[in-house]
Amino acid sequence: MxxxxxxxxxxxxxxxxxxxxxxxxxxxxxxxxxxxxxxxxxxTPEIVMERIRTYPGKYVPYSPSGGIPEFVEAMSRYYAQHGLEVAPKEMITTVGGSEALQFAFWALFNPGDEVILFEPFYTNYATMALLAGVDVKPIPCDGRTGYHLPPIEAIERAAGPRTKGILLCAPSNPTGTAYTAAEVDAICDLAKRLDLWIITDEAYREFIYDGMKHESPMTRPAVAERVVLVDSISKRLNMCGARVGTLVSKNAAVREAALKFAQARLSPPTLGQWAAAVIDKVPxxxxxxxxxxxxxxxxxxxxxxxxxxxxxxxxxxxxxxxxxxxxxxxxxxxxxxxxxxxxxxxxxxxxxxxxxxxxxxxxxxxxxxxxxxxxxxxxxxxxxxxxxxxxxxxxxxxx
Amino acid sequence: MxxxxxxxxxxxxxxxxxxxxxxxxxxxxxxxxxxxxxxxxxxTPEIVMERIRTYPGKYVPYSPSGGIPEFVEAMSRYYAQHGLEVAPKEMITTVGGSEALQFAFWALFNPGDEVILFEPFYTNYATMALLAGVDVKPIPCDGRTGYHLPPIEAIERAAGPRTKGILLCAPSNPTGTAYTAAEVDAICDLAKRLDLWIITDEAYREFIYDGMKHESPMTRPAVAERVVLVDSISKRLNMCGARVGTLVSKNAAVREAALKFAQARLSPPTLGQWAAAVIDKVPxxxxxxxxxxxxxxxxxxxxxxxxxxxxxxxxxxxxxxxxxxxxxxxxxxxxxxxxxxxxxxxxxxxxxxxxxxxxxxxxxxxxxxxxxxxxxxxxxxxxxxxxxxxxxxxxxxxx
The missing domain is CATH 3.90.1150.10 (Aspartate Aminotransferase, domain 1)
Known part of the structure; x- marks a missing residue:
């Protein structure tokens, strides 16, 4: 045993x-x-905390597996405020960014496939990959150059026949690195050339300093169908324990698979979604x-x-x-x-x-x-x- | 693609x-x-709803990956009220019973292993098995006999070399069947003889009618180390959307594995645990x-x-x-x-x-x-x- x-x-x-x-x-x-x-x-913004204290239900029902419509629509408006066009139907609400990542691994990769991670990387990526039977291909980045990406040729050389995706965390946990437009363009170009999925983890989208601008593969039309955005309200609303995130994809087949996984676990947390359904109204x-x-x-x-x-x-x-x-x-x-x-x-x-x-x-x-x-x-x-x-x-x- | x-x-x-x-x-x-x-x-019980409305935090932090101690301790007392001896350290708080089930499949089985389900069964068991690479071995039960278990010899014949576990949902979703002490004893005996894990889903423990008594493999000392209890507050507190469940095991290796999976997804929902930390005080x-x-x-x-x-x-x-x-x-x-x-x-x-x-x-x-x-x-x-x-x-x- x-x-x-x-x-x-x-x-x-x-x-x-x-x-x-x-x-x-x-x-x-x-x-x-x-x-x-x-x-x-x-x-947490007072407008959000107030909704917890005034939750009107007599009980706490399941939400739809893909999320409460009011929350999903608020997220769509929030994305528009940040320059991302995301329709409500392109989104699946998840149990934090963690579950969005799990769904992405399950939906995009078969056991034995390989995904490129830039090292050092958020450690739970490796566990999520293991639980999906996916192998991690780490590509080292150098602290002396601020952990920015190595030359694209080095990334291309590391990709083999089993490589099916690239995961980018931007800005990065654990390094804080925000990638430049040129870096993101190069990754998108490589993904297209090698027929790879791109998972982009943008839980820290707003947290960029010194006048830099957040760059997302989601805004590159040439790879629209191969990008999966993994996202979370945890940090931007200081609600890590609400466990509310989103998986965003313009690819209907990806969303269909993710929705089936979402149905298998029934529902993301209702209270957190209820509270965060005003995310677009946070000043x-x-x-x-x-x-x-x-x-x-x-x-x-x-x-x-x-x-x-x-x-x-x-x-x-x-x-x-x-x-x-x-x-x-x-x-x-x-x-x-x-x-x-x-x-x-x-x-x-x-x-x-x-x-x-x-x-x-x-x-x-x-x-x-x-x-x-x-x-x-x-x-x-x-x-x-x-x-x-x-x-x-x-x-x-x-x- | x-x-x-x-x-x-x-x-x-x-x-x-x-x-x-x-x-x-x-x-x-x-x-x-x-x-x-x-x-x-x-x-939902008023004592629980009141805690949502009076949540004292200024933000909603992660809970410990294995659960908020106050909630886990309340669950331990709740179990004692229902004749189950479960120490707080024998429990991991999960995102509903669904995640407890997912953790059990991941922790107990390797890809290619087989688990016995009694048919008809809760449909998401099959998806959870698929996502863990585990095959389902369905054993038909007959509606004309109230979907009670077939003779134990029929179950034994169905078990093969890849069979590593039996999943019992008692009382059953979707049939409502509550198994007798003799049925549960026979399953436990078989599991011991064939060296199988037992997953017991008891989300409906209290919902038993006509003077019948709930029977749990958890109370059978001979299989204490091979039972994993999958549980949820969803139905008993009418908080399906709180997404709070538990995985219970007397087996330290199972708990160690489950806790690593729990760490990979960071935290179960804080608000639901906070509210339900009075479950032992519900009249x-x-x-x-x-x-x-x-x-x-x-x-x-x-x-x-x-x-x-x-x-x-x-x-x-x-x-x-x-x-x-x-x-x-x-x-x-x-x-x-x-x-x-x-x-x-x-x-x-x-x-x-x-x-x-x-x-x-x-x-x-x-x-x-x-x-x-x-x-x-x-x-x-x-x-x-x-x-x-x-x-x-x-x-x-x-x-």
């Missing part, structure tokens, strides 16, 4: 698997600054102030890193993550040590070890991922703790 | 795929009585009155069927479904005809065609499934409409 191979092979989340060490630190009386997980501390000022806040936080983390000998990070353009090199040989050991052994003013910091975001063995060992989701003062304290921890860390790496 | 084989093979839900015909009937001005889907009209009188109401409705449907020449159903013991034979050759055609062509007092009825609940080709063609989820007056009218429709139906079946 053994569990399945996929049950054994699936990787524990590098973002969540160290939680027991953090729990122990809290039980021992220390404060933990959590920079390991994309769970922001910013309030632009809300998003602007959130984005400004994140930009400030990003700069605080970068300032902190600049003061740590041997640490390195290039300024990322978007999302609320960044990867940094630390002067340690094994970042996971260092993170566990911070949680188990270190404190400054009775507090410590939790970040995610970098190697969990790589599929290539050995890569990312000296990197960590920050989710800069705490307010400025907590971030300043966190960076100070990190600096102190690196000074106190007994395991020295050869210079 | 083709979608995947599983995208093509997945079956559209027989419960939901006729929805466009019903929508059209509504648009044309007719009233439709929906008896096709297990979406009850009974209010027993609530459940008693709900069960009494369903028993009354079951009897109304049976009374109605008794007045229809050529219709047949044995009285089921539980859940809020029943399967009935109708005097038609193709029940799906009849259901579509009712939605497209028939009206009585400007109303019609939607039920689910029976063949969607069978894997064996040709079976169930003359059956329909009722979900008796409407109040007494609507049910009486529905049965009257059904009777009239059968009289008016132009396609006659040979007697």
């Amino acid at each position: 053994n569990v399945s191979s996929r049950g054994v092979k699936a990787q524990a989340s590098p973002i969540r698997r160290l939680a027991p060490y953090a729990d122990q630190a809290v039980r021992s009386g220390r404060k933990v600054y959590y920079l390991n997980i994309g769970q922001p501390d910013i309030p 632009a000022s809300y998003t602007q102030s959130v984005v400004a806040e994140y930009r400030k936080r990003r700069d605080l983390v970068l300032d902190g890193l600049a003061g740590i000998p041997g640490a390195f990070a290039r300024k990322p353009e978007g999302a609320f993550y960044l990867m940094a090199e630390l002067p340690v040989a094994d970042a996971e050991e260092f993170v566990i040590w911070m949680l188990k052994e270190y404190k400054k003013d009775n507090a410590t910091v939790m970040v995610a070890p970098g190697d969990g975001f790589y599929a290539t063995p050995g890569r990312g060992k000296n990197e960590i991922r920050f989710a800069y989701v705490l307010e400025a003062d907590a971030l300043r304290k966190s960076m100070d703790i990190l600096k102190g921890a690196l000074e106190a860390y007994p395991v020295k790496v050869a210079p | 083709n979608v995947s084989s599983r995208g093509v093979k997945a079956q559209a839900s027989p419960i939901r795929r006729l929805a466009p015909y019903a929508d059209q009937a509504v648009r044309s001005g007719r009233k439709v009585y929906y008896l096709n889907i297990g979406q009850p009209d009974i209010p 027993a009188s609530y459940t008693q009155s709900v069960v009494a109401e369903y028993r009354k409705r079951r009897d109304l449907v049976l009374d109605g069927l008794a007045g229809i020449p050529g219709a047949f159903a044995r009285k089921p013991e539980g859940a809020f479904y029943l399967m009935a034979e109708l005097p038609v050759a193709d029940a799906e055609e009849f259901v579509i005809w009712m939605l497209k062509e028939y009206k009585k007092d400007n109303a019609t009825v939607m039920v689910a065609p029976g063949d969607g609940f069978y894997a064996t080709p040709g079976r169930g063609k003359n059956e329909i499934r009722f979900a008796y989820v409407l109040e007494a007056d609507a049910l009486r009218k529905s049965m009257d409409i059904l009777k009239g429709a059968l009289e008016a139906y132009p396609v006659k079946v040979a007697p």
Whole structure:
């Protein structure tokens, strides 16, 4: 009586698997600054929270498998506000972006197919691929060039006969990289040439800094039928726990398959959809102030890193993550040590070890991922703790 | 550029795929009585609804991947109230019972393994199996004996070298059958002898009539390590749209695998868990009155069927479904005809065609499934409409 191979092979989340060490630190009386997980501390728009408090139902019924029409229509208007033409019928509401991704893997690929991911990548992509029987083809990106894409020839060389798709997360979790129009054009062109699907994960669409513009494969007509957009309200409404996302496709066959998967799990969450059915009415000022806040936080983390000998990070353009090199040989050991052994003013910091975001063995060992989701003062304290921890860390790496 | 084989093979839900015909009937001005889907009209307990309206957060954060501790602890006490010993650590909170089932298929079986289902079965089991690469081995049960299990020797003969598990839904959706202690004992004994997993879907645990007692494989110590309980708050709290369920196992390896799958999709819905974290405090009188109401409705449907020449159903013991034979050759055609062509007092009825609940080709063609989820007056009218429709139906079946 053994569990399945996929049950054994699936990787524990590098973002969540160290939680027991953090729990122990809290039980021992220390404060933990959590920079390991994309769970922001910013309030949800009041117009949305008010709908939860005034939910009019006497019970909580299933929603249609593809989503509540009012929510889907609001999302369509929201997309128009962001320059994307998406009709309500081109959308399937999902249980967060996670399920949209799962549906995309199921709908687009057969077991044994291969999908290109740019490394480092959001770690759950690998588990979702495993659960769909799909192999991951990681293409390394270099932190020294801000994890931007390698030359398109390098990507083309990596594609083989089993390669059926490319997954782009833009702006990227975990690197914060926002791809340029030229990069997105090149990916679309390659996908067309090699007959590949494009999955584009745009959960952080609005979170772009320093005047850069979000670029989406969805706006490239030449690949309209081969793009699947995976999306989520989690970050833009600070409703990660509502579990509401969308799968968008202009391809009727893809939507038909996804709708059958959606019917098999019956319904996405009704309360979250009900609350978020005003997403198109959230004032632009809300998003602007959130984005400004994140930009400030990003700069605080970068300032902190600049003061740590041997640490390195290039300024990322978007999302609320960044990867940094630390002067340690094994970042996971260092993170566990911070949680188990270190404190400054009775507090410590939790970040995610970098190697969990790589599929290539050995890569990312000296990197960590920050989710800069705490307010400025907590971030300043966190960076100070990190600096102190690196000074106190007994395991020295050869210079 | 083709979608995947599983995208093509997945079956559209027989419960939901006729929805466009019903929508059209509504648009044309007719009233439709929906008896096709297990979406009850009974209010959620006030103690639960009140928590939604007083949700204290300023935003809606992720919950832990395995569930909010307060919810998990409340479920543990709820299980104790129902004679099941389940420690909080033996439970993983899921996105409805659907996801618990998906996790069980992923954790227990490898692609190519086979699982025994008793036919007719809840149709989404087949899609979940397909998406896990698992084959379904249907074992027919006979409506004339209330869809109770065939002799254990027949089940044993059907098991082959690839058979790795048995799935029991008790009481059953779609038949309403509640299995006896002897039936459950025999299944447990067989599972032990043939080294099989047992998945037990108990979403309808409380819905048992006429003094029968719910029997669960979870209470049989001899199979404690091989049972996975798939469960949901949807029906017992009338919160189908909250999307909160549980996977329960005494087997640490199963839980470890399921927790990794849970981490990959981050979090079950926070609002539903928050609301349902008082499930152990819902007064027993609530459940008693709900069960009494369903028993009354079951009897109304049976009374109605008794007045229809050529219709047949044995009285089921539980859940809020029943399967009935109708005097038609193709029940799906009849259901579509009712939605497209028939009206009585400007109303019609939607039920689910029976063949969607069978894997064996040709079976169930003359059956329909009722979900008796409407109040007494609507049910009486529905049965009257059904009777009239059968009289008016132009396609006659040979007697």
